[in-house]
Amino acid sequence: MTTPAIELSNLSKSYRSLWGKESVALSALNLEIQQGEVFGFVGPNGAGKSTTIKIIMGLLQASSGSAQLYGKDVRDADSRTGIAYVPESALLNDYLTPLDILESGCHFHNVKTDNLRTHCLKWLERYDIANVANKPLRSFSKGMTQRTALAHAMAIQPKLLILDEPLSGLDPLGRKLVLDILAEYRSQGGSIFFSSHVLYDVERLADRYGLIHKGKLRTVRSPAELLGDEATVLITSYGKNEVAGMQHQGLLRWQGEIKRSVLWATLEALEKAGHEIHEVRSTTTLEQAFLDLIKIDTQ
Numbered sequence: 001m002t003t004p005a006i007e008l009s010n011l012s013k014s015y016r017s018l019w020g021k022e023s024v025a026l027s028a029l030n031l032e033i034q035q036g037e038v039f040g041f042v043g044p045n046g047a048g049k050s051t052t053i054k055i056i057m058g059l060l061q062a063s064s065g066s067a068q069l070y071g072k073d074v075r076d077a078d079s080r081t082g083i084a085y086v087p088e089s090a091l092l093n094d095y096l097t098p099l100d101i102l103e104s105g106c107h108f109h110n111v112k113t114d115n116l117r118t119h120c121l122k123w124l125e126r127y128d129i130a131n132v133a134n135k136p137l138r139s140f141s142k143g144m145t146q147r148t149a150l151a152h153a154m155a156i157q158p159k160l161l162i163l164d165e166p167l168s169g170l171d172p173l174g175r176k177l178v179l180d181i182l183a184e185y186r187s188q189g190g191s192i193f194f195s196s197h198v199l200y201d202v203e204r205l206a207d208r209y210g211l212i213h214k215g216k217l218r219t220v221r222s223p224a225e226l227l228g229d230e231a232t233v234l235i236t237s238y239g240k241n242e243v244a245g246m247q248h249q250g251l252l253r254w255q256g257e258i259k260r261s262v263l264w265a266t267l268e269a270l271e272k273a274g275h276e277i278h279e280v281r282s283t284t285t286l287e288q289a290f291l292d293l294i295k296i297d298t299q
């Protein structure tokens with residue numbers, strides 16, 4: 001068996017206030033992320049996501065338990081070679097330019113390339129910031145800074161990407177751009193561990209999702225497991241003949257919201273009846289499925 005990309009065993013973290021009061025942020029977390037896996041760490045604000053990521057990145061010390069990257073304890077800085085991290089609010093030196101930042105990142109991670117400048121410019125182009133490659137970051141919007149941080153992460157050709165709320169601060173176009181790049185990285189075998197407090201725009205990205213709530217990992221599921229048989233699908237078609245489950249909407253248009261378990265049977269029936277299928281869209285969101293689970297868990 002290959003070594004997991006991330007292995008957390010009984011990981012706990014408590015913070016102590018100035019008055020000595022302890023609050024538990026993470027409680028005995030056990031989790032394995034395999035190489036090549038995309039894992040979404042999802043939970044509401046204050047659930048413990050950033051605390052977990054900061055421990056993995058060596059920025060915080062766990063109170064107990066252990067965290068390993070590719071079999072190496074995270075307290076050993078070498079464990080993070082070839083691992084890219086983008087924090088929620090990227091703290092980049094704002095006197096530097098995107099090109100400076102990418103080039104120094106590549107030097108630090110020992111990236112081998114024929115022409116470093118061309119390599120870095122390629123990544124700035126992918127993130128649509130090549131036109132400001134030589135401008136200092138202090139003039140940038142939050143979205144542009146976030147894009148620089150993401151371009152820096154990809155330019156080091158990481159074996160694992162760790163992203164804390166990767167889409168926060170980005171407009172819809174920026175979000176789509178980042179999701180497309182992450183999907184491409186994933187299709188080339190890259191591993192991703194990302195956190196998010198909302199699911200709707202990352203729900204197609206991960207192989208598995210872990211739900212963290214009040215410092216405890218409540219459940220780890222694949223999107224299919226999470227949606228189960230309760231998932232519904234909305235079908236829109238055009239045709240003359242009636243088909244079970246479909247409601248006539250005037251002229252040739254039909255629409256039906258059906259259980260996912262009867263999707264294929266319905267599509268076959270529509271084809272047989274000579275309908276042209278216009279759209280098939282999931283109407284049950286992962287977000288709702290998770291919210292339902294928390295309700296069940298806390299009852």
Ligand SMILES: Nc1ncnc2c1ncn2[C@@H]1O[C@H](COP(=O)(O)OP(=O)(O)OP(=O)(O)O)[C@@H](O)[C@H]1O
Pocket residue numbers: 015016023024025043044045046047048049050051052197
């Ligand atoms: N430096 C700190 N000192 C004391 N308590 C802290 C500190 N950092 C985080 N906490 C507390 O630990 C808990 C977990 O916080 P954490 O930032 O890990 O949550 P999160 O899931 O990342 O939330 P968000 O989505 O808002 O970033 C929260 O109750 C938070 O208030």
